Amino acid sequence: MSPADARLAELHRRARAVQPRTVTLRRALHRHPEIGLRLPRTQEAVLGALADLPVRVHLGREVSSVVAVLEGARSGPTVLLRGDMDALPLHEDSGVEFASTIEGAMHACGHDVHVAMLASAARLLAESRDELAGRVLFMFQPGEEGFHGARHMIDEGLLGPGGPAGMPESAFALHVSATVPSGDVHTRPGPIMAAADTLHVTVTGRGGHASAPHDAVDPVPAAAAMVGALQTMLTRRVDTHQPAVLTIARITAGTTNNVIPETAEMEGTLRTMSEPVRRMLHEEVRRVCRYTAMAHGCEAEVRIGSGYPVTSNDRQAAAKVSDLGRRLVGARRSVEMPDPIMGAEDFSYVLREVPGALAFLGACPPGIDPSEAASNHSNRVVFDEAAMATGVALYAGLALETLARA
Incomplete structure (x- = not known):
């Protein structure tokens, strides 16, 4: 095993070690979903998850965004990692014990999972600051479900020389899918969403x-x-x-x-x-x-x-995600998607400005055929929480390997 692969395996082990913390945050968010651009309770939960970490925090002015910046031990470029925070306006019928307590709101697209994975990745990276040549910008974003939250954050100065961490060199986002086998990583170069x-x-x-x-x-x-x-x-x-x-x-x-x-x-x-x-x-x-x-x-x-633009992955960034995925979960489980999907994503606004990639992380519940699982945006969708450890390691690994080579 190469030193890089050994480091990645150790990162995955640490992600599994913090899994109880990841699950606790995810379930707290799931019980109290919020919709749109103003998510005060979600924002408070994110701030609580980051409170003991050595990060600089910036809050949105007009939207409930959270931006956290982790400085590495040496100077270098910035890597952006995105997690969206908002829920959907529907009644939950999933049957999980931690179901939504808010009538007419549900985390049916896995954004609660994204937030929890990104917060735990921030924890792992904070423990590895000595290995970072540069900085990591954690983008916790409201309003992905049709509210153009990423665009609002960009308008408020997220990117560029005057932003909280300068102009990122690369940007990555993960999106869980209940109809992809749990722990699998799927992405592709070029257009990935419509x-x-x-x-x-x-x-x-x-x-x-x-x-x-x-x-x-x-x-x-x-x-x-x-x-x-x-x-x-x-x-x-x-x-x-x-x-x-x-x-x-x-x-x-x-x-x-x-x-x-x-x-x-x-x-x-x-x-x-x-x-x-x-x-x-x-x-x-x-x-x-x-x-x-x-x-x-x-x-x-x-x-x-006019809604979200095409979400288009940078070829090198997509290859980096696929390579890291293969080393984490195996070549048969980290695959290039043959075709894009016709859903839309407002991470497209970030990828218009910064080379990067969006990838799908499988989270189909155990014992269910992915082709028969309730899909994202269903009132009955359930995500396999075991997949979150892979997502945490993937988020952290993308930043660590990018900045370790800087």
Whole structure:
């Protein structure tokens, strides 16, 4: 075993040793989830977990973020490690003993796991300060679930020469997945998650009696025609080698069974893997909706909300994660994903500024086939806490090996 591999094995052993602390923090956060950009109780829990560590702490001004900086024994670059903190607005039905006590809020995407792993990684790295040539920036971020929390933190000065630790040289984030075998590490170079935009269309006709549609202009058939026309547009206008998904998830119209409504509304999501395709589809969606409405004698107002950009991994950073994963859990369990996924991540904002990588850490519960496990964002999702020790070692190892070579 090489010295580097021996050091990594020791790091994994220490991660298992602090597992009770990691689990305790995770379960405390899980019982009291908070949603959005202001997470006072979560912020307090993070500060408590870091209180006895030799880190400089910076709090967000407008959001409940926590940034902690650990200085190594020697000067060198900065490595950023991210853990998101917010929960989702749904009722928990997981059945775990530490289930949410907050009605309508649940840590259904594993952000409680991320926070606990990152806090324990900070502890391990603090114990290894003498080996660090540079500094580690721990980014505890609110508002990942649609609130652009990473962008808010960047706007408040997280990155750049004037930031709490200067401009990072590299950045890494882990995301647990309940449908990946526990402890496995999955990542890939290049695009790994999609850009996500929202689509809202209001179709306006002229209301009337349902028995006399010829005396009205019915917006419902126009909206229905748009759904098919948009899917046809996707297959005719987008190169088959360019991933793109357009889903109309809600159509609303009318108040009762004998009235033709004046308006119909549609909402959906548009997912793409490249900025040129994203821009082109914004124009195509507007065109298709507008002219389909005109063909039915209606008008269409189209609003497209720009969401998170494409999450794109730096090739070298992704290779570093994969290599470290292979050395931690074995070559068969640290694999390169063949394809990106169409979910979205606001770590994309960080990766637009800093070369780095996002990776998925498997946390499928024991005894369950990953293909049948309740997935992230399910009200029944359960994560295997045993995987957290691997996540702690992976977080700490990425910083330690990057700065040890600096």
